[in-house]
Amino acid sequence: MNFFRKILFPFAILYGFITAIRNFLFDKGILKSVAFDVPVIAVGNLSVGGTGKTPQIEYLIRLLSDHYKIATLSRGYKRKSEGFVLANATSNAEILGDEPYQFYQKFPNIQVAVDANRVNGITQLLSQKNAPEIILLDDAFQHRKVKAGFYILLTAYNDLYSDDLILPAGNLRESSSGAERADVIVVTKCPQDLTSEQQAEIRFRLKPKSNQQVFFTFIEYDSRVYSETKQLLLAEIETVDKLLLAGIAKPEPFFAYLQAAKSGTMVFSDHHDFTAQDIETIKEKAKDKIIITTEKDFVRLKGKLPKEQLFCLPIKSSFVNNKADFDKTIMNYVGTSTGNR
Structure with missing residues (x-):
């Protein structure tokens, strides 16, 4: 730990305490989460930025959009609009934010929406005549007012959450114990030739729960x-x-x-x-x-x-190995959820 981080460490303890209390209140049902009758997949991370959420969302869109009506819902970071906005032909990056507008430009067959209030955003999407069958929540791992049905947690190969500290001493938005909420952990930005032994070593460092699968992806350039x-x-x-x-x-x-x-x-x-x-x-x-x-x-x-x-x-997320297992896990969740509607 460098000198600057040592100075900030007491503030990290305080911030970690506050986030732990918030998570405890949600876990015990004192603070309420809203669940919905459609499959909701939340993609996010524990750290601040740089884990590859956008290519992971795009991977899910490619996987699911031929079979289901898909919508993405993002906060729309740094957009100049307010409230719920559903992308249309008049939209641009200033109205939607850069990442949602990128989704809209690349995947014209899906719905793209932004709303800082994710509960309201999902409610608005489902109230439409052409309501989506699946909603992908972008950067929503800490957005606990929505109870997603499936959580994908991303962590970068060179910046694992298990090696980091809580803000402001490190880059974590909450304690690494928050990883326990994930159904799947994806280690992103790996070397394409990552060996089985190296994968096993990373799994050991992350210490996943017995019910959590860990996958490894790399960035593939066009x-x-x-x-x-x-x-x-x-x-x-x-x-x-x-x-x-x-x-x-x-x-x-x-x-x-x-x-x-x-x-x-x-x-x-x-x-x-x-x-x-x-x-x-x-x-x-x-x-x-x-x-x-x-x-x-x-x-x-x-x-x-x-x-x-x-x-x-352009870039996309590709799997080092076990791609079929990841796809099957997602399709099984979606298929079971839609079948129970």
Whole structure:
């Protein structure tokens, strides 16, 4: 523990005590959770950002949307709207937030909604004539006013919750004991060649309960980058002079994957709201180079930078092994829940 964390440790104890009391009240039913008559899958983490919630939600959408009517419900972090909003053709990243708008752009066959009040959000979705059959809750592991039917807890390979401390001394939103609420634990951002022995060592460190499954995923990058009007193979631009831009929690893997001798980089804070001055700075640094950014940044920059210059690199979550077991677990939960409606 470094010196700064030692100074903050007493505050972490206090924060941990407060969150423990809150969880106790929910566990005992003193604070009420609302359950719903449709399958609700909550995806979240114990730490603050950077675990790969968006690609995990997208994985679930791909798995389920051919069989069921799907809706995603997010808080809509840093959006400029209020209350419940259901995405439509007039929506943008400012109205929905970057991640929900990304879902809406990539998966036009699902419903995408935002509401800080998740109980109200689900109620509004289910009150529609075309109500969803499954609701995916984004970043909702601590949102205990909703009692989800299935909880997926994410933890990053290089930043396991078992090795971390509670805020502000560390990055945990609550004690690592909160992991006991998870049905499935997914270790994200693993090396693709993670061995069985390494997986066993991580399971030992996480200490899952006997009823909890642990899975391992890695980030798989697309072989192309995409603008609004065209796509380019990565091999085509490997030696091209370009600007790499990211406003995400942990951009280092993105830069490392695309980095080349002629590539410049620009880093912004997670969910950064790009100002007019930011746009001018980007244009000045890019000049006539192509700009490659993340999908989340792309939806915020689209329309602000020349469309022939701005590209994004899509990613997806892939399983190191046991993909079929994960899919079966999710489909079994959903099938049982819908069958009991």
